[in-house]
Amino acid sequence: MKFKSYTSKTFKKTTYYSNLPVEERKVFDVLTRVFHFKINNYVIDTLINWQKVPNDPIYKLVFPRKEMLHINDYLKLIEIQESGSETELLIFINHVKNKMFPKINYNENCVPIHNGSLLKGAYRSFKTTLALYPNPMVKTCHSYCSYCFRWVTFNDYEMQNASSYDFPLAPVSYLKEHKEITDVVFTGADPLIIKADTLKKYIDPILDIESVKVINITSKSLAWWPYRFITDVDSYELLNLFEYIISKGKHLNILAHFTHSQELEGEIIKEATQRIKRTGAIIRCQGPLVRDINDSTGAWVNLWTKQIELGLIPFYMLMEADHNKESCFKIPLDKALHIFEEAQKQTSSMSRTARGPVFVNDVHKILIDGTIDINDQKYFVLKSLQAPPYTDGEGSIKLLQYDKDTKGPENLFELFEEKQIDTISL
Structure with missing residues (x-):
């Protein structure tokens, strides 16, 4: 197979695009104005089960989803695209891009x-x-x-x-x-x-x-x-x-x-x-x-x-x-x-060779090593698998108050800050 790459513009010329549900085409049209899109012929022809779109996992893995934007921004983009001018749309797209620019944590x-x-x-x-x-x-x-x-x-x-x-x-x-x-x-x-x-x-x-x-x-x-x-x-x-x-x-x-x-x-x-x-x-x-x-x-x-x-x-x-x-x-x-x-x-x-679940933040590679109950309080047990050379926290263990809805990693950034590196005895 010879490699062929598709951008958002060239993908629209394929039968795959024309066969998408109307709502998915609408999502694709507006979100690829905000996010970069690239796919190749192997992924299109081999990996995606088009009969299961939009629920196919590889489709979800490559194609942007409307949940990537705040619902108000998404609806506004749709509104402008359908009835506004291109100039107005470009202005709002840039506004959304600036909001969406990720905070990349590095030390x-x-x-x-x-x-x-x-x-x-x-x-x-x-x-x-x-x-x-x-x-x-x-x-x-x-x-x-x-x-x-x-x-x-x-x-x-x-x-x-x-x-x-x-x-x-x-x-x-x-x-x-x-x-x-x-x-x-x-x-x-x-x-x-x-x-x-x-x-x-x-x-x-x-x-x-x-x-x-x-x-x-x-x-x-x-x-x-x-x-x-x-x-x-x-x-x-x-x-x-x-x-x-x-x-x-x-x-x-x-x-x-x-x-x-x-x-x-x-x-x-x-x-x-x-x-x-x-x-x-x-x-x-x-x-x-x-x-x-x-x-x-x-x-x-x-x-x-x-x-x-x-x-x-x-x-x-x-x-x-x-x-x-x-x-x-x-x-x-x-x-x-x-x-x-x-x-x-x-x-x-x-499969025991796999470690996980693991976060990589700006200071440590952190393993979520389980949960523990101490004095009727439940905690996540977090272990630093690796740490930068200027710290001595590798192998240290921290406890994070258990909450079934906690997603992190903000809590983990704070918990493993350099100034807090010390081992907790369990």
């Missing part, structure tokens, strides 16, 4: 300083980990997920350039100086959207750093475009790059992003995963709990079961960060914990 202390300057395109998430954002990797993905906050960078070249680096050697001296960093994470948007030879330019300099033991590549390519590893013009070069990384004595993790078991159905995904595994790379799977898409025990039983069948390793069940102002993607902590615990009971013991 300034995690941006490395090297030789007196900020190390552009790098983020020291945790003591042993450095995340890298080479410029070609931050530009786009094979398709866009409706819940992803990174939509703010798409088509914003100024923001892309400000948060990434171009010179492949840029992080090398910093990494050599900080030998405690053992893991490097190449991330973006999606690193595997770019050509294999470009990807190698950025990875190759890291391979000669002895203290770096693990190369991680985060990607949703396996879900959105498995042909990346089979029929793309440089698919063999990409697989050869994986073998090359391992030949240099590094452990290679493909951190594959899967949200629903439908992304793992079919022979093409099976062939793609087999080809990757034959290189010696390990595929670990992570994905968020997303309201109305996979927020059920059955959805995660099916997801983990399919991953194990394919020889993949369940890694993280993430709590949806949900920078969307209307919080239409989040679910309560209590429900997330119930889904995780029940799904693990109903799947192979191999």
Whole structure:
């Protein structure tokens, strides 16, 4: 299959669009004026069950939903689109965009300083980990997920350039100086959207750093475009790059992003995963709990079961960060914990490799580790799995007053602030 991408304009020319229910076309027309939209022919032809639209989970995963806006804003957009002028509509669209601009939490202390300057395109998430954002990797993905906050960078070249680096050697001296960093994470948007030879330019300099033991590549390519590893013009070069990384004595993790078991159905995904595994790379799977898409025990039983069948390793069940102002993607902590615990009971013991539910905030990677009753009061037990190098809170435990409707992560930001880092004895 040859890759073909659709924007909101070109999708409207397809029979898929013309066959949508009238209400869904209306939603699509107005919301794609606010949010970026991108889908490809594999997702359209293979992953979405069009007979179940608008309730198909992959459809919900790619197509914007009206709940992403405040109901008053949505109704106003519809009203202007149907009876107002284009100028009036553009003004209100910009107003809505400004309101919807997500608050992206990051900690300034995690941006490395090297030789007196900020190390552009790098983020020291945790003591042993450095995340890298080479410029070609931050530009786009094979398709866009409706819940992803990174939509703010798409088509914003100024923001892309400000948060990434171009010179492949840029992080090398910093990494050599900080030998405690053992893991490097190449991330973006999606690193595997770019050509294999470009990807190698950025990875190759890291391979000669002895203290770096693990190369991680985060990607949703396996879900959105498995042909990346089979029929793309440089698919063999990409697989050869994986073998090359391992030949240099590094452990290679493909951190594959899967949200629903439908992304793992079919022979093409099976062939793609087999080809990757034959290189010696390990595929670990992570994905968020997303309201109305996979927020059920059955959805995660099916997801983990399919991953194990394919020889993949369940890694993280993430709590949806949900920078969307209307919080239409989040679910309560209590429900997330119930889904995780029940799904693990109903799947192979191999699914015990998954940790969850997990939040990643601006300071810690936080595990919701259960609940506990103390003096007739119920609490969520939260554990810091990883913490930045300037803190000593890794492994610390905090208690959050139980409320079945608590969604976070605001409570968690406050609870794990640096000044509050101390271990609670239970």
